[in-house]
Amino acid sequence: MDINTAKQALRELQLKMYAYNYASAIVYLDAATVAPKNTSEGRGVAMSVLSGETHKLFCNDEVGELLTFLTEHKDELSDIERRETEVLKRSYDRQTKIPLDVVMEYSKLGVEADDAWHRAKETSDFELFRPYLEKIVEYQKMFAGYYDPTKKPYDALLDTYERGMNTEILDRYFDKVRSAIVPLLAATQAAPEIDDSFLYKYYPVEKQKEFNDRLMEVMGIDRGYCTIGETEHPFTTGTDNRHARITTHYYPEAPSFAMYSTIHEGGHALYELGGDDKYRYTCLAGGVSMGVHESQSRFYENIVGRSEGFTKFIFPKFKEMFPEQLEGVTADMFYHAVNKAQPSLIRTEADELTYSLHIMIRYELEKRIIAGELAVKDIPGEWNRMYKEYLGIDVPSDKEGCLQDSHWSGGSFGYFPSYSLGSAYGAQMLAKMRETVDVDGALAKGDIAPITAWLRERIHRHASFLEPADVVRNACEAEFDPTFYTDYLTKKFTKLYNL
Amino acid sequence: MDINTAKQALRELQLKMYAYNYASAIVYLDAATVAPKNTSEGRGVAMSVLSGETHKLFCNDEVGELLTFLTEHKDELSDIERRETEVLKRSYDRQTKIPLDVVMEYSKLGVEADDAWHRAKETSDFELFRPYLEKIVEYQKMFAGYYDPTKKPYDALLDTYERGMNTEILDRYFDKVRSAIVPLLAATQAAPEIDDSFLYKYYPVEKQKEFNDRLMEVMGIDRGYCTIGETEHPFTTGTDNRHARITTHYYPEAPSFAMYSTIHEGGHALYELGGDDKYRYTCLAGGVSMGVHESQSRFYENIVGRSEGFTKFIFPKFKEMFPEQLEGVTADMFYHAVNKAQPSLIRTEADELTYSLHIMIRYELEKRIIAGELAVKDIPGEWNRMYKEYLGIDVPSDKEGCLQDSHWSGGSFGYFPSYSLGSAYGAQMLAKMRETVDVDGALAKGDIAPITAWLRERIHRHASFLEPADVVRNACEAEFDPTFYTDYLTKKFTKLYNL
Incomplete structure (x- = not known):
């Protein structure tokens, strides 16, 4: 990889992420403001596919190598490119450190926990939510260890x-x-x-x-x-x-x-x-x-x-x-x-x-x-x-x-x-x-x-x-x-x- | 490729296309109804990236091989899968028959022609639009030849x-x-x-x-x-x-x-x-x-x-x-x-x-x-x-x-x-x-x-x-x-x- 190719790849990656984020922001806004009220199922299917695609776009070995290369060549980058690399690398590390099966399990728990929380809040019954929150807390502690094991x-x-x-x-x-x-x-x-x-x-x-x-x-x-x-x-x-x-x-x-x-x-x-x-x-x-x-x-x-x-x-x-x-x-x-x-x-x-x-x-x-x-x-x-x-x-x-x-x-x-x-x-x-x-x-x-x-x-x-x-x-x-x-x-x- | 893998790939391909189409439909609707009026530039950038991604998702050799395989094994497909294959194959052929550089040139012409048409309509001056329309007609004739050279x-x-x-x-x-x-x-x-x-x-x-x-x-x-x-x-x-x-x-x-x-x-x-x-x-x-x-x-x-x-x-x-x-x-x-x-x-x-x-x-x-x-x-x-x-x-x-x-x-x-x-x-x-x-x-x-x-x-x-x-x-x-x-x-x- 040469530095100019890497810089070009950095720009293209960010442009794509911008586009996916654009779509997801608008779909979210639409859902919250004017979408017909019974359409969440089909939207959920579409958004789950798109977020999977966004994840694949970013969390792959090629991007990992690109960010490592750019980090190693940071003296050849402009201030902006250097900061972009820093921000993306941090996000990349955070997202890729957690094993994929853990991410999947946690994502499933998130859907269930959200549902349980809504029911618990409605009925003011903390016990309904407690078992889910306990699991979430365990995951959060685990994630903290992945993010930075040297910190509390x-x-x-x-x-x-x-x-x-x-x-x-x-x-x-x-x-x-x-x-x-x-x-x-x-x-x-x-x-x-x-x-x-x-x-x-x-x-x-x-x-x-x-x-x-x-x-x-x-x-x-x-x-x-x-x-x-x-x-x-x-x-x-x-x-x-x-x-x-x-x-x-x-x-x-x-x-x-x-x-x-x-x-x-x-x-x-x-x-x-x-x-x-x-x-x-x-x-x-x-x-x-x-x-x-x-x-x-x-x-x-x-x-x-x-x-x-x-x-x-x-x-x-x-x-x-x-x-x-x-x-x-x-x-x-x-x-x-x-x-x-x-x-x-x-x-x-x-x-x-x-x-x-x-x-x-x-x-x-x-x-x-x-x-x-x-x-x-x-x-x-x-x-x-x-x-x-x-x-x-x-x-x-x-x-x-x-x-x-x-x-x-x-x-x-x-x-x-x-x-x-x-x-x-x-x-x-x-x-x-x-x-x-x-x-x-x-x-x-x-x-x-x-x-x-x-x-x-x-x-x-x-x-x-x-x-x-x-x-x-x-x-x-x-x-x-x-x-x-x-x-x-x-x-x-x-x-x-x-x- | 075995038939079950191919059927699975067919489902996944369509699910992805659904998701991309979902996003683009909502962004289009949002733009036409409630988006702030001076935001077309940023939206254009996002949509151009996403339509490029959608194109790549579908118009690639892997999809071509999948559709050919499924067409060759159509007797092993359900009625619905057979029809899906037929519809997708037709669309695939149509989209891939035209060389990419022609598609790009034509897409550029499209933007210019749209602009010229708007100006021509506003001033009721057909001459402003004529040169663009002439080119479009030539492209359309060319496309017709790609689609089916045996037809008028x-x-x-x-x-x-x-x-x-x-x-x-x-x-x-x-x-x-x-x-x-x-x-x-x-x-x-x-x-x-x-x-x-x-x-x-x-x-x-x-x-x-x-x-x-x-x-x-x-x-x-x-x-x-x-x-x-x-x-x-x-x-x-x-x-x-x-x-x-x-x-x-x-x-x-x-x-x-x-x-x-x-x-x-x-x-x-x-x-x-x-x-x-x-x-x-x-x-x-x-x-x-x-x-x-x-x-x-x-x-x-x-x-x-x-x-x-x-x-x-x-x-x-x-x-x-x-x-x-x-x-x-x-x-x-x-x-x-x-x-x-x-x-x-x-x-x-x-x-x-x-x-x-x-x-x-x-x-x-x-x-x-x-x-x-x-x-x-x-x-x-x-x-x-x-x-x-x-x-x-x-x-x-x-x-x-x-x-x-x-x-x-x-x-x-x-x-x-x-x-x-x-x-x-x-x-x-x-x-x-x-x-x-x-x-x-x-x-x-x-x-x-x-x-x-x-x-x-x-x-x-x-x-x-x-x-x-x-x-x-x-x-x-x-x-x-x-x-x-x-x-x-x-x-x-x-x-x-x-x-």
């Missing part, structure tokens, strides 16, 4: 979601988060309760849609490259830096749900769309990790969307569309209502202040489960104990407790921390951004452009070229430091609640 | 769209059609004009959608397997007998367009959805030819949807939803209005009576072009002459004349006749159906079930197992005979216009 198993898993992340960093992080948020939350709950009842009146869906279109416009999302659809659970998908799709969910009696999910998903979309053209059709296109992705989505959702400036800018537009529902409501009342802090059972409905506590509990449990220090059968008890300890609430059923999320049934151990890290990355970015951008001034004018320009320059345009920790370091010109996050929350909620 | 070139092309069809049959067919329709049309135009002005008032799109939902229900289309979307040009796509999608277009001031396009596409969908499960995930799933497909869509659109019984059944429901627009209008007026015959310029907007004349003109031109008897430069003149001769109208511009359809720019010579054959097949099916089904009684009650049951039993369930001519023979227990079609039109329009 949970560290090896964390690394697959947020490269470079480990329990040492996260223990310190969550200690800090816990010790800041728990007393802050207690103080807010002792303060007079914020009235948000006007956000639970009837807001016709058609008008909500119009308002959400306006939000996308304010965010500077070009609809020629990104449309908005509807699904049960909002998400963002994209195929390249010129094509993203977001979805939302309109609740007729809770307009702030669609509003903030649109802004959140819009943040993901801006990250995807902000990637430099030079990464298009390569494995470096798109966001680098879940943590960095959440840093962007939660930046727009909370730091922008729930800021005093932005809420007071957007409120008159909101009221103009819903004058009856908002009669007597002021911009300040609106700002307070969308920031109301309240311990709650369900992670996805949590407010900005309590969100990271939900994640912290999951992190602590996962860490102990994978370390073999907590038996699967003891999860419900521990879950409920920690919700009582940190959020001060009783969990009435496993359905609203440890069965609420799909992550464990899908084997995604190590994924949860990314959600919280994203918020913390975002707060540190905000502090750095304030050095050169008049953030509050921009928000008060509803002028998101200078904010997005900063994020684009420092984060978005790099797509997956930099490792997650390097993205943070590059953007903030400092190591990741959770103090920015706890300071941000303390300052915001102290003022909001007059503490 | 146009016959070889016709055979690719409607297996077994040729100019001998079609000359007789269109002679018959012409000699029946031309005088009948003249008579209708001499009769008092039908008033259809009430169909061109303002009908709000949201209410039209509700009405179209109702139409789908009346047609017995299960929305769990078939949804309806919106596109500029309505179409139907499907992936297997449990999954179809139709689209329509709502014009606020012409509700009958969406109404009849929904019924037309619904007919295509019922054909796709009516296939037997035993053909699922094989090359025999789905309709066998364009002609048979149009026989079903036009059966529902015209024979059902424009019948006296059905229009009078549906009118009260229509009027209930649009009482103001239809004030003073009776069911009989509605029946007449949706059947108004009128020579017109645009094929896709033609009524039931004149439609086949539009096709006949295209057929006559194509036949002469491919035979080398008509130069491309002379198409506009001949087109206009024939529209004057047969439809009695002057063509004011090539945009509304020979540039109106996309077929020739796409190289689809031999495709047009299928549209008209479909109507003729349908009329013959109707005559046979009347022997055992009280068609008029069912239509008057809006009870489509016995009609669909007959079509499903005789046509739909066979999917692509039978050749087009065998579908007609099997359904009608007779050879194809266009007299049924001309009799049907004569009877219907004589009564409608009191001739």
Whole structure:
């Protein structure tokens, strides 16, 4: 093999992977949005064949040899090719280390476990799910050993979601988060309760849609490259830096749900769309990790969307569309209502202040489960104990407790921390951004452009070229430091609640 | 190779083709319905890679040997496997006979020709398109020679769209059609004009959608397997007998367009959805030819949807939803209005009576072009002459004349006749159906079930197992005979216009 042939093969491989990923993204989106509801069987057959083909395309000896060759000749590669090789090699090693029969067994277990989890959640019966979760945990420990036998198993898993992340960093992080948020939350709950009842009146869906279109416009999302659809659970998908799709969910009696999910998903979309053209059709296109992705989505959702400036800018537009529902409501009342802090059972409905506590509990449990220090059968008890300890609430059923999320049934151990890290990355970015951008001034004018320009320059345009920790370091010109996050929350909620 | 291995390979090949076709159908549908408008470039790259992969999957020596082996051992195959082998072998031969460099050149020409056609149509300037069309015609003649050098070139092309069809049959067919329709049309135009002005008032799109939902229900289309979307040009796509999608277009001031396009596409969908499960995930799933497909869509659109019984059944429901627009209008007026015959310029907007004349003109031109008897430069003149001769109208511009359809720019010579054959097949099916089904009684009650049951039993369930001519023979227990079609039109329009 000569180096130019190898470079050409690298390009072709990535182009093919782009094409297969394109097809699977669109089929997934179609299924979630508009496909007729009884068509999952035929789609499952097609997708299983295509994912098998995608796997064969990548996980074969020829690709292995190519990546080894390129790694050995990395001095002859451009920066981009070198990074592509690194990313692909890591993914190749991870995917090929596990024997094929184990992959097949695990994939079968995954289908059964998903089904069992759905039934268990419906009937709030953890025992139905327990035997499957026990097997999944055993597989996850085994996988961790394949990924990196030199690491603690949970560290090896964390690394697959947020490269470079480990329990040492996260223990310190969550200690800090816990010790800041728990007393802050207690103080807010002792303060007079914020009235948000006007956000639970009837807001016709058609008008909500119009308002959400306006939000996308304010965010500077070009609809020629990104449309908005509807699904049960909002998400963002994209195929390249010129094509993203977001979805939302309109609740007729809770307009702030669609509003903030649109802004959140819009943040993901801006990250995807902000990637430099030079990464298009390569494995470096798109966001680098879940943590960095959440840093962007939660930046727009909370730091922008729930800021005093932005809420007071957007409120008159909101009221103009819903004058009856908002009669007597002021911009300040609106700002307070969308920031109301309240311990709650369900992670996805949590407010900005309590969100990271939900994640912290999951992190602590996962860490102990994978370390073999907590038996699967003891999860419900521990879950409920920690919700009582940190959020001060009783969990009435496993359905609203440890069965609420799909992550464990899908084997995604190590994924949860990314959600919280994203918020913390975002707060540190905000502090750095304030050095050169008049953030509050921009928000008060509803002028998101200078904010997005900063994020684009420092984060978005790099797509997956930099490792997650390097993205943070590059953007903030400092190591990741959770103090920015706890300071941000303390300052915001102290003022909001007059503490 | 042993026979069981070969049979297994046959199944696997078809399953893979199903999966690739699934992906490409959904990406196409997504692009036509909801994709952001500026995303065609990235989609083009992905689709070009995937179609290349699909081509490689099928057009390789291994598949060639497999199909040859299976053909040689056809006595050891089941009926279905034998038919699968036959269909795949024919497709394989057709696709592999043309040298790859010719395919590549032609594909490049196709992109340029499509672009030139769009510009030519926009500016109504045939000269812009002429050089491309000349090249396309030369390629088509060359392809015909590759397909079957023993046939007249146009016959070889016709055979690719409607297996077994040729100019001998079609000359007789269109002679018959012409000699029946031309005088009948003249008579209708001499009769008092039908008033259809009430169909061109303002009908709000949201209410039209509700009405179209109702139409789908009346047609017995299960929305769990078939949804309806919106596109500029309505179409139907499907992936297997449990999954179809139709689209329509709502014009606020012409509700009958969406109404009849929904019924037309619904007919295509019922054909796709009516296939037997035993053909699922094989090359025999789905309709066998364009002609048979149009026989079903036009059966529902015209024979059902424009019948006296059905229009009078549906009118009260229509009027209930649009009482103001239809004030003073009776069911009989509605029946007449949706059947108004009128020579017109645009094929896709033609009524039931004149439609086949539009096709006949295209057929006559194509036949002469491919035979080398008509130069491309002379198409506009001949087109206009024939529209004057047969439809009695002057063509004011090539945009509304020979540039109106996309077929020739796409190289689809031999495709047009299928549209008209479909109507003729349908009329013959109707005559046979009347022997055992009280068609008029069912239509008057809006009870489509016995009609669909007959079509499903005789046509739909066979999917692509039978050749087009065998579908007609099997359904009608007779050879194809266009007299049924001309009799049907004569009877219907004589009564409608009191001739």
